[in-house]
Amino acid sequence: MKRIFSLNRHLIERLGFGLLTLMALLTVLPIVGVVIYILAQGAPAVSLEFLTGFPHDGMRAGGILPAIIGTLYLTIGTAVFSVPLGVAAAIYLSEYASDTGLTRLIRIAIINLAGIPSVVYGLFGLGLFVLFLQFGTSILAASLTLSIMTLPVIISTAEESLRAVPQAFRTVSISLGATRWQTIRRIVLKEALPGILTGVILGLERAAGETAPILFTGAAFFLPRLPGSPFDATMALPYHLFVISTQVPEMPIQIQYGTALVLLFFVLGMNLIATVIRSRARAKRQW
């Protein structure tokens, strides 16, 4: 009787593991599927001319260079604003702030900021940056809008990385006559940097792929030349994809998939960089 019971238990254990493994594999399936499908459909459209040329014939032919460059500008613009601000906020929360009502309020605000739909950020950006501050529909306004959207991701991952640095390092550093800031700069930030970078890249990656926040703040339907200053509007990959998929009649389908493929590679490429940084840092870490 006892034997049968234990056999049963092993069987249940195996079934359970099998089921969990299956579930895990199933979650990978859609991602792999998306990549393969987009690659198969889009690859024929991608050529040197496609990557380095301007669209012509009402965007039904030619390349997507201005959209690629535009997304690059927006990503850099977002980084310029969100990285210093986000990392500074994370340092404050992790290293200086004690657990008061104010810091709890800040944390709640950050969590809620992350939950706001991106189109709402877009409208907010339109109201504040485009109209009130009179930046116009521009790279500047769009970058600022994307920055606000990206901040929660950067702050929370950076704070997490900072907190992961062992407290003992701080105590030892202070006991050797270091100030708090010297300790942060020389030990804590150095050790948390890979984690912070990973968070930054993941945040920027999301910004690079967003359409709604730039819709009203900086994205242009079509521009015959590259933007010359931060106050110019710009084309951008996600918005361009939206435009050619919905606004242009008789659009050749492979250009849509080609554009999607470029955007996918842009984002996955950033992801890859983040992964490499993380695994390298993990191998080098001394704690």
Add this chain to the structure above:
Amino acid sequence: MNKIVIENLSLQYSDGTESLRDISMSIRTNAITVLFGPAGGGKSTLLRCLNRLNDLTEVKAVGGQILLDGENILDPGTDTIALRRKVGMVFARPVVLPMSIRQNLTYGLELAGEKRKSRLDEAVERSLKLAAIWEEVKDRLDDPAIALSGGQQQRICLARVLALQPEVILLDEPTSGLDPISTGKVETALQELKKEYTVILVPHSVQQAGRTADYAAFFLQGELVEYNDGKSLFTTPKDKRTEDYITGRFG
């Protein structure tokens, strides 16, 4: 000569866990003063008052004063950075900073503004020799310090404090995680160090207290029960509680 004079020191953490009650004692230069007793007696807390490391934790009330060379270090105007360079500390768990052996040694000096390479190199060699680890690491100073064994790391931590040329060295159970051989090396190093420094040690056992103490103070639940020269305290304790503890009746 008295290096440190503690007068009526009282201290409590904000959560009320560990406290010190009305401690008064004088600590002499060029001697090893041992603070011992059961866990939670306030030894570490007292040690952390001496370099104001308690500033990092939530301390509710401090009464009394601690005079270092006649100056009250609990005064709010005290330069804690300068104080911590003067009063170095070795912790129970060896914590090497995530950098090379050499950088661990020069960290404090560089923060203090020392840039001359000759001075830094000189300090590295001198302090590693004092901590009895020079021979073991002299050919691998640029290796990560974390690669060393626990016993070696703890002597690196000691050397790191010595590199700052402090006046007082605080050691909080510095050998608690070490094997007997490493422990012996640290204890031998302490005997050398007391010739130049004021050494205050929280030992990890009564035996170590007996072996190392020039002066010994027995702490029980935040109270200083008995304080005397080591020999008298361990052979003829005056207080019954001290006697019970050192003869192993409790703790």
